Every structure is written in structure tokens, then in C-alpha cells.
Amino acid sequence: MRRVTVCQCVILLERPVASALPVSLMSCAGRPFLAWLLRELQRFGVKEFVFLTEAHSSEIVAAIEGLLVFLPKPAGMLISYTPCGYGTGGALLHARQHLQERFLFCHANVLFSCNLSHFLRSAGQGHWLLLSTVRQADVDVTAADKVSLNSENGKDREIAPGMTGVCLFEASILETLTKNCSLQDDVLPGLARHGDLNGVRLAGTCHQVSDLHDLEKVGRQLPRILHRPAVFLDRDGVINRDFGWVGTRERFEWEPGALDAIARITEAGYHVFIVTNQSGIARGFYSEEDLQQLMVWVIDTIRQHGGTVDDWRYCPMHPEARVEEYCGASEDRKPAPGMIVDLLNRWELDPDRCVLFGDQPSDMQAARAAGIEGMPVGVRSLSDLIVGKDILEIEAFSE
Template sequence: MTTQRSSTIRQAAVLVGGLGTRLGPLTANTPKPLLPCGDRPFLAWVLRELCRFGVEEALLLTGHLGEKVEEALPAIVATLPKPMRVICAREPVQAGTGGALYHARALLAERFLLCNGDSWLDTNLAHMLAAAASDPAEIAGRMLLRRLPDASRYGVAELEGDRIAGFLERPTPGSPGTINAGVYLLGRAVLDAITPVCSLERDVLPGLAAAGRLRGTVAEGYFIDIGIPADFERAQTEIPAKLHRRALFLDRDGVINHDHGYVGSRDRFEFIQGAKDAVRRAVDAGWHVFIVTNQSGIARGLYSEAEFAALMEWVADEMRAAGATIDDLRYAPTHPEAKLAAYRREHLWRKPGPGMLLDLIDHWQLDPTRCLMVGDQPTDLAAAEAAGVAAYLFPGGDLDAFVSPRLTIT
């Protein structure tokens, strides 16, 4: 039976308890995920990426040097562009990747992501979120798989469609294959197959695959594992360069949805043709996508901020169901002639003011010359110009057809 679920997963468990022995003295007193990468711990980059796709809580599965992770938490959270609840669950013994989940089971959500704190595949995770939303109930989880032209250094997953039929030993040199990218979307059902000390990869996944309960999403993208000195060195420049992304700012009404005037509810929210495709295309190409929208409907008392937030949660989930994501959102609820006194004022955030763009540029550490704005009003262009961002006026029609030839910034 296929059950359509939400495409939004709010919790990610992150494995941060490894010993890191291959890095020698570097990890004598520092857990690998805390090693600096550019201007912040590697783990901070992982959490930053997760929050783009709707994760609001990170559960750090700590072990070896767990107290160091706890000490570092406030500084890590301070680097994040969006609020995220970050908590630790410490394994009582060296429990392995499966055991780490076992010991944190009381804190795990019904469905959660699981990833490593010391590796990252730079890809559009929304494809996996979208696929998992329609997985049948008996499926225990999905794993992200990376296709390699030569997979001979790794064990490979054997796929039948998107079902993982099993895991094979290293193929012969030069043979292509799909390998485990270290990112999973799991349901709590997986906990039934987990013992207090076990390896997820060795002891749990093969059984789930044999029972037909494991699926895979094949992805491509830059991959780094900081577990060996040469790759850790490479990460110093490559990760900041990759993850300081270009950004596409989109107005909402008249760009993402038809402007029916003060749209504050789902029944009046009609997606523009190609809107989800345009966002997916930008995310696939490695761009952030942000919404910046004037919402004087709030100032006019037509809908509340809570109603607006609920509507935009739905929009974000609809986007993820289409393999897209909205990294972040700013809205301006004020109007100088507002009906509601609380919202009656001029505000830099209200376009043509540049405030919403500037705030996103600040939080996400964006380079305005690597950003693009698409709006349907002259005020959108004025706001972008004041923020130092190039902008285009969308005349209507198919948004993807309009945006796609304009994603030319490198």
C-alpha cells in the first residue's frame, strides 16, 4: 500500500562519535566532526546544509570525546543561518553506527534523517525526501547512493529499480557502481532490527535489503570525507568554496503563485506554471533559493502571521514533494497605512526597501554579486538594486522557462 506522507523531515541524527584514528594527532583531543574547516567546525557545515531542507532539530550521536561536542555546541549553533535545536545523545559504550541509534531511540522521531558528521555529499536532498514520501509502509528506510565510474574501492549497493536488492563486495577495478553516500532517511521501524552494539552498514542494512525493505536514491555531486589527512586538507578550501552558494531570490505573489490579491490560505494559492521546476532546477545546480515577499495582508488584518506561516510551511512541503526546497524566507508584514496599529509603519524590509534581501545576505553570508532576484513588480527590482543584487522582471508565463537561461552566474 502506498501512503503519501509529508516530504518534510524535521529531525536529523548525526553520527559524531567516531574515533578518527586515521587522522592521528589531529583527533587525539578533538572529535573528527569538530575539526576546523575554513572558519568553522566541519559539523557546522553539515548542519547548515541540513537546515536548507527543512531539518529543525539535530540529534548529535556522541561517544568518544562527547564532552568536547557538548562544549562546542553554542559556537556551532551561532554559525547557523536558521534556528535549529541541537541536542546530544551520548552512547554509554562504543556502540557502532547502529548502536548509536539504539541508545538514542527515546529521542528519535517517527521518521528521521541519519548522516555522518565527518562526510558530506553535496546534492539536492529533496529528491530523496520526495521519493520517500510515497514509499510503501513496509519500507524501513531509504539511503542516498553515489554513482561512481570506478567503484572498486568500495562495496556497492545492487539496485532493482529503486529497491536495494543487496550489497556486494568491491567490484573489479574500472567497474561503475552505486555506493553508500552515508545519508539515510529512516523510520523508527528500523530500530526493531538494531541491537545495543552493532554496525548499521554490516549488521542491519543487509537484512533490510534482503527483506525488500530498503530503497535507494541515486545522487551525484561533490563528496568529501575528512577521515584521511589528504582529504581533510582538501576540505579546507573546497568546502567553503562549494557551500558559499549562489542565491536566487524569488518574490512570491505573481512569481511563485498567481497574484489573486492578499493570498493567505491554501484554497487561494495557485502555483505559477513551472514554479516548482524553476526552484528544483536552481537547487540541483547548487543555488540557494529564498522567498522575499511583502505581506501587507497581515497589516490589513486579512490573515495573521501564524496563518501566513502555516501556508508557507505547506508551500515548502509542496516544493520538497517536487524535489525542490526553499532554503529560507523573509516577509514584510507592515504597511504605512495598516488597519492594525501594530503593523502601521514604514519599514526597511518592505520592498522597495532592501531589508529582507540584506538580512538574508547577512545570515547566509552571501555575495550579492552572486545573487539574482526575480520579481513581477518594479518594487522588486528596486529592492534588489538597493541590495546590490541583479534582478529580472518576470512577465508571467512559465517560471522555469524564464529562470533557466538566467542562472548563468558562476
């Protein structure tokens, strides 16, 4: 099965108008608006951001570098300076040396909060638009912006490109670009005319900022929506069968219903985190690299099924390790709460809105020590417990 996670996002910065900074880099509820967007993209696996800008400005460089302070995960940051007079398509063409084979494309001043995994798993080969199911009052949609969209059933639909500010392109998009072309006015309609533009409609909340008034209004909304509750998951015995020290795909077997359960948690608007003791590394059964490669596959498989894992932590330490460098105690090894506390801090979580599902007493002890609720998995699986617990009754992606 093909990998669905896309690790790179190209972000088009709007032109500064009345100040040295674009509006998207100005403060919105305690951080730049763009930091909220990048935080959401990191939830679904984006690791590198390429910023397109016409402005050669030390203020913009400092503001982009300053975004890292507000992000819960490390990220690569590149700036591509667009020559004067280039169109938005030309800006993308000029950045071609930085582009991966598949990349997301976003407008810096539009944030569409949704379960992006649905878009990633639906977007096969070719070029894709992410479309809202409900047209937003604050998006200007004109007849000239509409394109015919090839749907899966072969029927054409007219849509307004850019409503969500999100596209997924293959590197072959570069073959359609010229220095002066506009993505909105030239490239997307041209792709659509040739049947080369596809789209996915998803429910979500859309926020666009064009001025200081928008920043103030959106700033009242984003913390409520994006400071999400969280579900923490132990791995072995909760997500996969616990055969003892599972460090390779050959020994990894999903627990029945686990993929669907994680998809439902994601769809309900929760963060999803994995916290796992991995003493198999300390015992020499597999390496940290083996585990990391396995988890890349695990998390991508979860996204293929409509869920995500926002972040994860593991502890390779054990007091009786065979491998000397991993021998010893650790505040990260459950029942100590270190992994949970680190995620609480990095993602700015409210412990009262968090729950951990685990199959061992050490999981419950770690949850209590971190100040969050613990739910034991055993006779009742993760899927069973989610059905029986009202953790899914929150505002999610309704508009």
C-alpha cells in the same frame, strides 16, 4: 499528497583519536567541517540535530554548541551519550526517546552535496540509502559492506552502504536494533536480505575527512562548492497567482511553470530564497500563523517537485494597517532592502552572484538597494526568464 520534508537528522560522531575532538568538529576553511554539513541539511528543511557520541567531554559539548554560530538558521541541538561498548546501531537505539517518526541519519565526517529534494521525494515508506552515482576514491568499500537493493523495477543491485553517509529511517528501524549491533555490518545487510532496504542514486560531490590532511584538502574545495550563487523570488505574481492578500491554501494557485523553474534552479546548485511583503496580515485578512502554515505547505510542495527553498522572509508591516501592532514603516518592507540584506548576511552571499525575480517596481527597487540584480517578471514568467538568462551556467552537482 504526503509531506516529504524531514525535520530531524541524527548525526553519528566519529571517535576522537589523536585529540579531544573528532575530526569532523575541527576547523575546515574557517569553521568546523560539521558546520558545512549542517548548513547543507538546513537548505532542505532539517531543523533539529541529534548527535550520537561515546565521549563525555566538555570540549565536544562546547564544539557542538558552537556550531550554531556558523549556521544560517536556528537549529535544535541534542546530544545522546552512547554507553561504552554499544555498536552504532546500539547508539541509535539508546537515542530512541529523541527520535521522530522519520529522520535522516548521517556520518559526521562525510558530506555529500547534492539536490537532496530528489532523495526526499523518492523515499517513500521504509528505510532508504542515498547512493552516489559515482563511487568515490576516498571511500573504502568492501564486499562485506554490499547489500542487495530493491529498486523500483524489481531488479536487485549491489551497492556499498554509507558511501554518501546519508540514510532515511522510519522509527520502526528501532525494532531491528540491539545494543551491540552495527548499522553497517548487521542492520543494513539484514534489511536488504529481507527486501526492506531501498535506495536512490544521485549525482553529487562527496567529501570525507579522517585526519588533518583531509581537512586541509577538503577546506580548499568546500567554499568554492557551498558558497553558492542565489536566486531571490518574490512570491505573489512570481510563484503563485496574485489574487491579492493570499494567506491560505484555498486562495493559493501556482503560476504555470513555477514549480519546474524552482526545481531547475535548485538542480543547478543555486540557493533559493523567498522575500515577500504580506500586508494582508496588517490588514487583518489572515494571521502570521496562517501565513507560516501556508508556507510550510508551499515549500514542501516545491520539494515534492525536486526544488527547495533554502530560507524565506516576510514583512507583515504596513503604514496604513488596520491591526495596530503591524502599523508603521519597516526596513524589511520592499522597496526597502531589509529582507534581502538579512539573507545576504545570514547565508554569507556574494551580491554580485545574486538575482531577484519580482513582478513589482518595489521588487526592483529593493534589489538595487541591496546591491543585487533585479529581473522583472510580467509578460515573461519566471520559467521563461530562466530559459532566457544564463543564470544556470555554474558548476552544480557534477563530480
